[in-house]
Amino acid sequence: MPNKKSHPSALHEKAGISPPEMISSESVKNIQQFRKVQPSSTELVDGILAGNITALSRAITLVESTNGGHLAKANEVINACLPHANKSVRIGITGVPGVGKSTFIEAFGKYLTGLGKKVAVLAVDPSSTISHGSILGDKTRMEELVKDKNAYIRPSASGETLGGVARKTRETITLCEACGFDTIIIETVGVGQSETAVHSMVDFFLLLKISGAGDELQGIKRGIMEMADAIVINKADGDNIKKAQFAKLEFNRALHLFPAKKSGWTPTTSTCSAITHEGIPEVWETIQKFLELTKGNNSLFEKRKEQNQYWMLETINEQLKLNFYNHPEIQKLLDSTKKAVQNDEISPFAAASLLLKTYFKD
Amino acid sequence: MPNKKSHPSALHEKAGISPPEMISSESVKNIQQFRKVQPSSTELVDGILAGNITALSRAITLVESTNGGHLAKANEVINACLPHANKSVRIGITGVPGVGKSTFIEAFGKYLTGLGKKVAVLAVDPSSTISHGSILGDKTRMEELVKDKNAYIRPSASGETLGGVARKTRETITLCEACGFDTIIIETVGVGQSETAVHSMVDFFLLLKISGAGDELQGIKRGIMEMADAIVINKADGDNIKKAQFAKLEFNRALHLFPAKKSGWTPTTSTCSAITHEGIPEVWETIQKFLELTKGNNSLFEKRKEQNQYWMLETINEQLKLNFYNHPEIQKLLDSTKKAVQNDEISPFAAASLLLKTYFKD
The missing domain is CATH 1.20.5 (Single alpha-helices involved in coiled-coils or other helix-helix interfaces)
Incomplete structure (x- = not known):
């Protein structure tokens, strides 16, 4: 019914819009x-x-x-x-924003499919939102690989906790392996605890770096260097080659400072260019050597068993904590108790004991 | 009654010994x-x-x-x-067996009491048994310090879990501080997770090392170097001085590989001899500089607040886990579930979910 007033009130309601006729009730049913x-x-x-x-x-x-x-x-x-599942090689790749993770994975992935490999590229990015966050969200950054029928690219799962995102990625590895993918690449950004999570689900952990103006070794997150099975200095092309070579030497010296790995593997350093593809085959050769060693001494499968157990216990521990901290009584008490503890009004242990008593009373 | 047989049977019982008369019943009462x-x-x-x-x-x-x-x-x-409490400086000292922790602490402690300081020496050693274990158990290794009336030495608490031992030491810090000790030294052995525990209860973390035949940087446990506020190379005396100097340079280079500390402090390296006492005053000078910086930018007290909160949450988490893993139903199921997970018969997350259901059902 059309409105006859020339100046309709703001409270006036327009007549409802009826569904257009081209959506047949039959289509809706279908x-x-x-x-x-x-x-x-x-x-x-x-x-x-x-x-x-x-x-x-x-x-x-x-x-x-x-x-x-x-x-x-x-x-x-x-x-x-x-x-x-369980038959692929699982490769973790990390590096701070700007090192060229996407271009490296594109070049490396294409090299692998060229060898007849089936490559799945996954990601762990707890900062990603419902809309699938920052890494791997934009598949256009891997234009070539996306078109490759032997490659499968899946952006990071979304979730509020790292544990949740990590779990989903870990399960996705199983699905990809069962689907015949023999090389799983898991990308993560160099922030927070996500590298630890990725490190705990891969066989081989690759740290991607670039050479910089004297700061080759700066900006490395605590513990990341120790996790690396290989450090690859990307963007070793053009004017950058010399600097990359120097960074390689520096990193090589640095790696010797760390205790030997359980697997017996000695971490390597190398340079590469995702643009000229120089050094890309060598990364794969390194991984082949790693697999030869760790399959030979069985540490590869021992590590996977440990990782499985780790994820079980981690999931349990995370859930126990969630249950505790989401308990209504604990939520009421937690902030004030934390403050009292921080200000030395109560010992941390006495405070913990009080909260635990409240929790277990129920 | 005296035995009259010349060859008494092995089963023969001697007459009981009556209590000597000098223990009067009155003394017993007292x-x-x-x-x-x-x-x-x-x-x-x-x-x-x-x-x-x-x-x-x-x-x-x-x-x-x-x-x-x-x-x-x-x-x-x-x-x-x-x-x-809360008014002392808390210094953690770690190093593998053989670096001379006891002689260093003796020399350092004596130097501090000579400056008029009141020094308490504690330890965290989860391997210690009821009889007070391996470190600090033998006070004769700190002969001089033991006799010093401004020093108080207390061996590691005993306990089955690191968490328990750490808690007791953390509480003991509070008691010592309230008792007027202004310098608390906490020794720990370079094994397991005990350094992390000690690092979480001190202001300043000192890694004691010795120079070796080319292995200066070997044998460092994962993560320890990153925790250090100072690396001190001990036993820099006699023929060892040059080697210690070289080790110092190596460590100095190594320390630059790590990300900057929240406190703004740049870790230092130095050499010392617990025998000649060379370099001992410099260690204290370094700590003074550290305190000046971290009191100035308030990071000292911020860190203590964080540590308090850490201990509260750690205690809660440990207790939640204990409660779970000691649950009779979980104890029955855990081993077989772990095996199934390790052998890829069930996903780690599905397994966790099953165990959690059992636990929370009660």
């Missing part, structure tokens, strides 16, 4: 019908094992789902995939 | 009476604040007690001491 047809977990597993990328993507979406009802189904799929 | 007179928490606190070493020792024994009934009293004493 769409709803299609939505209902979620593949069963068996269908997903069969698809994954057959190398079907659509099935893989749907299973990953299931794993990433925050819908509680999806958890049981996700676990079914993963447990069914487990016997078919 | 001793028992004395034992009953446990000082009240107020008496202990008054004694501590008056600088009474006997009261201090008794309070520490109370804190170290595993008798559940003592906990409340210990907490009373500590909380009453807290407002009088």
Whole structure:
């Protein structure tokens, strides 16, 4: 009904808009019908094992789902995939923003698919939001690899906690492996605790660096250098070659300061250019040598077992803490107790004891 | 009754020995009476604040007690001491066995008492048994310091978990400070996680090293170098001086590889000899500079607040885990679940989820 007043009140309501006629009720029914047809977990597993990328993507979406009802189904799929997983090499790649992680992964990934490898590129980025955050979000940064049918690129899962994001990525590795990917690359940004998480799910941990004006060794987050199985100095091209060579020497000296690795592997340093592709094959050669050593002395599989156990215990510990800190009584008391402790009004242990008593009373 | 057989049977019992008459029943009563007179928490606190070493020792024994009934009293004493604590400098000293920690602490401690300081020497050694373990157990290794009335040496508390031992040492710091000790030295061995615990209760962390045949930088536990505020190369005497100087240079270069400290402090390297006492005053000078900087920018007190909070949260987390892993149902399931996870029969996250369901069901 058209409004007849020339100056309608702000409170005036317009007549509702009726649905356009080209959406037939039949179409709506079809769409709803299609939505209902979620593949069963068996269908997903069969698809994954057959190398079907659509099935893989749907299973990953299931794993990433925050819908509680999806958890049981996700676990079914993963447990069914487990016997078919575990056969790839898992490579973690980290480096601060600006070192050229994406261009390196693009060049390295293309080199690997050129060798006949099937490459999955995943990411752990707890800062990513619902809209799939900063790293790997923009697939255009890996233009070539995206088009490669032997490569599969999946942006970081989103989530509020690192633990949650890490869990989803760890499960995604299993799915990718069961789907036939033999080389898994996991990218992470050089911030927070995300490298520790990635380090705990890969076989080989690669730290990407660039040479700088005298600050080759600055800006390395605590503990990162110790985790590295290889340090690769990227952007060793043009005027930069000499500086990169110098940085390589510096890092090499630095690596000797660290205690020997359990695996018996001695970390390496090298230079490369993601643009000229110089040094890219050498990175893969290094990883081959690493695999030869660690498969030979069985440390590769021992480490994977330890990693599995680590993730189980980590998940338990995180959940125990969540349960405690989300307890309504604890939430009421925590801030004031923290303050009292910080200001030496109560000993940290007496304070802990009080809070624990409150928690376990229930 | 004397035995009349010339070859008594092995089963023969001698007549009992009656108590010697010089222990009068009155003395026994007195001793028992004395034992009953446990000082009240107020008496202990008054004694501590008056600088009474006997009261201090008794309070520490109370804190170290595993008798559940003592906990409340210990907490009373500590909380009453807290407002009088917090005024010392807390120095952590670590180094692998053989670097001469005891002789260094003896020389350093004597130097400090010579300056009029009151020095307490504590230790964190989770490997110590009921009989007070390997470090600081043998006070003869600090002969001079033991006799010094301005020094107080207390061996490591014993305990099954590092958390327990660390807690007791952390509380002992408070008691020593309230008792007037202005310099607290906490020794730890270079193994396990004990350095992290000590690092989390001190202001200044000193890594003691010796020069070796080319292995200056070997054998450093992961992460220890990053924690150090100073690296001191001990045993720089006799033929060793040149090697120690070289080691100093090597370590100095190494320290630059690490990210800057929050406090703004740049870690230092130096050499010293606990025998010639060369370099000992310089260690104290370094600590003075550190205090000047960190008191100036307030990072000293900020760090202590953070440490207090850390200990509260750590204690909570440890207790939550203990409660979980000691749960009878979990104990039944844990081993088999771990194995299944290690062998990729179930995903670590699905396994965690199963165990957590069992735990929270109760």
